[in-house]
Amino acid sequence: QKEVEQDPGPLSVPEGAIVSLNCTYSNSAFQYFMWYRQYSRKGPELLMYTYSSGNKEDGRFTAQVDKSSKYISLFIRDSQPSDSATYLCAMSASAGNMLTFGGGTRLMVKP
Amino acid sequence: DVKVTQSSRYLVKRTGEKVFLECVQDMDHENMFWYRQDPGLGLRLIYFSYDVKMKEKGDIPEGYSVSREKKERFSLILESASTNQTSMYLCASKAGDTHMEQFFGPGTRLTVL
Numbered sequence: 001q002k003e004v005e006q007d008p009g010p011l012s013v014p015e016g017a018i019v020s021l022n023c024t025y026s027n028s029a030f031q032y033f034m035w036y037r038q039y040s041r042k043g044p045e046l047l048m049y050t051y052s053s054g055n056k057e058d059g060r061f062t063a064q065v066d067k068s069s070k071y072i073s074l075f076i077r078d079s080q081p082s083d084s085a086t087y088l089c090a091m092s093a094s095a096g097n098m099l100t101f102g103g104g105t106r107l108m109v110k111p
Numbered sequence: 112d113v114k115v116t117q118s119s120r121y122l123v124k125r126t127g128e129k130v131f132l133e134c135v136q137d138m139d140h141e142n143m144f145w146y147r148q149d150p151g152l153g154l155r156l157i158y159f160s161y162d163v164k165m166k167e168k169g170d171i172p173e174g175y176s177v178s179r180e181k182k183e184r185f186s187l188i189l190e191s192a193s194t195n196q197t198s199m200y201l202c203a204s205k206a207g208d209t210h211m212e213q214f215f216g217p218g219t220r221l222t223v224l
Binding site for chain 2: 004006008032034041042043044045046049088090092095096098099101102103104
């Protein structure tokens with residue numbers, strides 16, 4: 001079993017939909033949780049970063065962490081075609097530790 | 112803006128060849144990383160370096176070596192390329208141990224025939 005599981009998709013939604021992307025993990029030591037966005041033929045770029053449990057909002061994006069369930073989510077409101085990309089979750093036990101990545105979910109937002 | 116560049120976007124090599132992948136960052140970052148990305152497997156860490164001439168094995172170092180002679184440059188070497196090393200290779204850097212964000216290069220798509 002992988003340490004971080006993520007549904008590979010693809011997830012296809014119409015423009016304006018609310019998108020929910022999720023990861024589950026098995027290592028209870030993880031404290032730092034990130035979402036990276038990767039456009040086709042580009043490297044990943046950090047989208048959001050949260051520490052421990054709770055929610056964090058940034059514009060149309062909300063990151064949610066439920067450590068008791070070992071489950072993290074990224075919500076995208078009013079999705080746009082420009083949101084079409086692969087979304088990778090990543091997590092770490094501490095700032096100095098290596099990141100463990102999920103396999104990525106490919107999202108397609110259709111106009 | 113942090114910039115991480117990789118020497119090639121696409122590379123085709125033959126089995127048994129020695130392959131060099133170069134990565135350069137322009138933000139004086141301490142840490143540099145090499146990952147490979149395969150469908151469904153996400154990013155897997157090959158090697159990382161926390162200082163010049165220092166290196167540590169990641170999760171899948173077999174068949175690879177690295178070199179960091181200058182702070183801004185981190186090279187990945189495939190001593191004898193094999194077909195199972197066909198993959199997307201991503202380089203990343205970050206400022207230091209207390210920083211979380213890794214900045215990625217655009218990747219090198221390597222095909223070994």
